[in-house]
Amino acid sequence: MSELKQELKEKIIEQLNLEDISVDEIANDDPLFGQGLGLDSIDALELIVMLDKDYGIKLADPKEGRKIFESINTMAAYITANRTT
Amino acid sequence: MGVLSAIGNTPEDNHASLISEKAGISRITKIDTIHKNEIMVGEIKATNAELKQQLGLSLDLPFSRTALLGAVAAAQAIKSAHVQDINDCRTGLISGTTVGGMDKSEQYYYDYFQNDRHWGHINGLHAGDSTQKIAAYLGLEESLVTTISTACSSAANAIMLGTRMIKSGLLDRVIVGGSDCLCKFTINGFKTLMILSDTHNTPFDENRKGLNLGEAAAYLVLESEEIVKRRNKDVLAYVKGYGNANDAFHQTASSDDGDGAVLAMEKALKVAGLNKNDIDYINAHGTATPNNDLSEGRALLRIFGKNVPVFSSTKAFTGHTLAAAGGIEAVYSVLALQHNVIYPNLNFETPMKEFDLIPQTQLKEKKLRTVLSNSFGFGGNCSTLIFSKEA
Amino acid sequence: MKPIYINSIGSVSAQKTYNNREFLTDVVSYFDTEIRVIDPDYKQFIPPAAARRMAKGIKMSTVSSQIAMTEAGLENVDAIIVGTGLGCIGDSEKFVSAIIDNNEQFLTPTRFIQSSHNTVAGQIALGIGCKGHNFTFVHSSISFESALMDSKMMLENNEAENILVGGVDELVSHHIDTHKLIGHIKKEPVATKDLLQSGTKGMIMGEGASFFVLSNKKLPSCYAELVAISTYNTLSKESLIAKVKSFLEESKTLPETIDLVILGNNGDIEFDHYYDTLRNDLFKDTPQAYYKHLCGEFDTASGFAFWLANKILKTQTVPEAVQLNQKSKPTTGTVLLYNQYRGENHSLTLLRRC
Numbered sequence: 015m016s017e018l019k020q021e022l023k024e025k026i027i028e029q030l031n032l033e034d035i036s037v038d039e040i041a042n043d044d045p046l047f048g049q050g051l052g053l054d055s056i057d058a059l060e061l062i063v064m065l066d067k068d069y070g071i072k073l074a075d076p077k078e079g080r081k082i083f084e085s086i087n088t089m090a091a092y093i094t095a096n097r098t099t
Numbered sequence: 100m101g102v103l104s105a106i107g108n109t110p111e112d113n114h115a116s117l118i119s120e121k122a123g124i125s126r127i128t129k130i131d132t133i134h135k136n137e138i139m140v141g142e143i144k145a146t147n148a149e150l151k152q153q154l155g156l157s158l159d160l161p162f163s164r165t166a167l168l169g170a171v172a173a174a175q176a177i178k179s180a181h182v183q184d185i186n187d188c189r190t191g192l193i194s195g196t197t198v199g200g201m202d203k204s205e206q207y208y209y210d211y212f213q214n215d216r217h218w219g220h221i222n223g224l225h226a227g228d229s230t231q232k233i234a235a236y237l238g239l240e241e242s243l244v245t246t247i248s249t250a251c252s253s254a255a256n257a258i259m260l261g262t263r264m265i266k267s268g269l270l271d272r273v274i275v276g277g278s279d280c281l282c283k284f285t286i287n288g289f290k291t292l293m294i295l296s297d298t299h300n301t302p303f304d305e306n307r308k309g310l311n312l313g314e315a316a317a318y319l320v321l322e323s324e325e326i327v328k329r330r331n332k333d334v335l336a337y338v339k340g341y342g343n344a345n346d347a348f349h350q351t352a353s354s355d356d357g358d359g360a361v362l363a364m365e366k367a368l369k370v371a372g373l374n375k376n377d378i379d380y381i382n383a384h385g386t387a388t389p390n391n392d393l394s395e396g397r398a399l400l401r402i403f404g405k406n407v408p409v410f411s412s413t414k415a416f417t418g419h420t421l422a423a424a425g426g427i428e429a430v431y432s433v434l435a436l437q438h439n440v441i442y443p444n445l446n447f448e449t450p451m452k453e454f455d456l457i458p459q460t461q462l463k464e465k466k467l468r469t470v471l472s473n474s475f476g477f478g479g480n481c482s483t484l485i486f487s488k489e490a
Numbered sequence: 491m492k493p494i495y496i497n498s499i500g501s502v503s504a505q506k507t508y509n510n511r512e513f514l515t516d517v518v519s520y521f522d523t524e525i526r527v528i529d530p531d532y533k534q535f536i537p538p539a540a541a542r543r544m545a546k547g548i549k550m551s552t553v554s555s556q557i558a559m560t561e562a563g564l565e566n567v568d569a570i571i572v573g574t575g576l577g578c579i580g581d582s583e584k585f586v587s588a589i590i591d592n593n594e595q596f597l598t599p600t601r602f603i604q605s606s607h608n609t610v611a612g613q614i615a616l617g618i619g620c621k622g623h624n625f626t627f628v629h630s631s632i633s634f635e636s637a638l639m640d641s642k643m644m645l646e647n648n649e650a651e652n653i654l655v656g657g658v659d660e661l662v663s664h665h666i667d668t669h670k671l672i673g674h675i676k677k678e679p680v681a682t683k684d685l686l687q688s689g690t691k692g693m694i695m696g697e698g699a700s701f702f703v704l705s706n707k708k709l710p711s712c713y714a715e716l717v718a719i720s721t722y723n724t725l726s727k728e729s730l731i732a733k734v735k736s737f738l739e740e741s742k743t744l745p746e747t748i749d750l751v752i753l754g755n756n757g758d759i760e761f762d763h764y765y766d767t768l769r770n771d772l773f774k775d776t777p778q779a780y781y782k783h784l785c786g787e788f789d790t791a792s793g794f795a796f797w798l799a800n801k802i803l804k805t806q807t808v809p810e811a812v813q814l815n816q817k818s819k820p821t822t823g824t825v826l827l828y829n830q831y832r833g834e835n836h837s838l839t840l841l842r843r844c
Contacts, residue, residue, distance in 0.1 A: 034538040056599055059291060059293060059598065060598045062293070063596055063597070133593060201586075204586065205589065208587065208664070209590065212667070215671070221668045221672050222674065224665075225630060226628040226629070227575070227629035230629060239723065241723070241724055241733065242722065242723055243720075243721055243723075244723035245632060246629040247626065247627060248606075249608045249624070250608055256625060263643060284582075284602075288602035290597070291598055291602055292603075343623045345612070345615040345621050345622065345623075346621070348616070350613065351603055477603065477606045477609070478608040478609055478611065478613070
């Protein structure tokens, strides 16, 4: 699980082009959206594609993403429970 | 006026489909996309070859579909306005498009490096190319010919600019509108935004699932009062008001309370010198995305309060035709004025939980004097046009 | 007609134009078939969180529009009007190739969003919170002129007091490669100082962003007055002179009183003769200047010419690097710009010292 969390942080930084942020700066329970990392709805769509491409998880409704992408912890838990690849 | 859409090849055809509730939404047949079973579109039936034939163009001429659809609709508009010689006064052409020649660029993207068969399309990618070709087809020379691309409000803004140019005395006549064809670029683009419905779109419905893309072209011929008087011409309608504003909220989404839309409608009412109670019908943008319909609905409530005029979205008939939407809906607004009818908002079942706005779901006959038409696009671009029977 | 003032300028180009205190003091030469902008330190202008999704065209525009806004001393404007031939074409190319390469799967929205032609005008509006009129013109070599025309009309009709108007285009690989195939871009590199002697077809392609604040009030930073502007979808070489004369006549200006004519020569032997018509006839005794050897040819290169004209009128210097003939005048009061691309989309712009 901690490996997955590390991997997610790296992917988020790369995929969303967060040049000025390092992996160590993202805590597992930091909120990713709003106050925390400051991600927005376009980032959420990017993350949905990442779930599909890298973990074989398809979301039909972007609203489902809100809960899943709350923090690295929630993301990792969801992926662990639902991954197909 | 000239129009080409999924529900007809002339204004008359479009009107006939609108009053008989004949939608033009189907599965996609002309583009081979892997999403073909997940989306529905408003496709124009004519093939490029048929359009070229209709225009009398040689089949090997490198015209994008946007240019072909535009040329057909613009030529129709010129004919219906009884223009004999397009260069007999200061005439301009202002067209809106978003995809331009993207249909060909995506088709031959790598092909260009294999052989020279389609090199004619290389310079057709830029959006101005379609407008330039339409102008050449119409025989327009040494004139103001330009293109506006403000996403889904492009044609509305072309109409607005043309009106302002005539009012300012810079032009005597101007052909205004827009054209956009379907292509993989927009299908996949809207797919990534997860706002494409897998079934018929349902504007202003609580359970709306997103939009259907469509393709269309529509143009109107605007003429100065002087030309109209001098030539003793019939006037179909007047562009009475217009307003463009920016939501300045998000790159693609509209603000929750519809700030930009409110500003655009306020500006248009002010330019028209009309009171909000003077609006008889609203042809809403109503794309059937969760975000648009909520934002637009709230904006309507902010402007009109308890007395929101009868409104409907015609997107369930045509799909969302992007840059052309403001053009075809301008044509529909004028047709509504001419026929004194309000076109139905198809597929509406359940009112949205956020408010109790209910669109007009049945064809309604009503004496109309003014119609307000909204068009909103990416980049927070919000436009409103008001058409009236009287000057 | 009430005067329209160009109150400030900002430019990112293949020259060091992003510092308004300087004026082509250190001209950069190139030997290539395409030339790119000299990147300013984008971080000074754009916070990293905002920059992370920005296409290059947006970055260039953000910098040049900020320079213009700062110089005019404004925090907001009443309207934003942008001209761009191709928009953020780099992102469009990446989106198209991703569609093809991944067979329409696993695509993400950012590139698509940036591909909307109005993304520059939209993002500037978002950045400064401008809720006013927001237009984007996309018509080849008159994209920027269309934006100017719309701005002028708005200011004359009191629909706005201050407008941010600009032109931007990016230089990207698929576009270069395909336009080399059809000979629109030169196949052999040319030294930019010898551009007009290349003797070959096609142009050297460039990129850049130029932004200006236009107002119906003169601010202390004022550069010049925009007197007239006109565009033509077609124009034959034969009717060019008559068209220029009638254009000037509408502003009650005689060709002899023009102090400088700035021409859009791009070294394409197939089309530069349009400029020769004016150089050898109507303006043979007038000081002449050119600029596409400095910024390259692109749809909104005329935005760079507009920047140049404004600089010349304010500083009253015509840099040696842009002089096209040996003529000069003690003062430069009126400047005429003429541009066309491949024989189409011609524009005439008249500026006056203020």
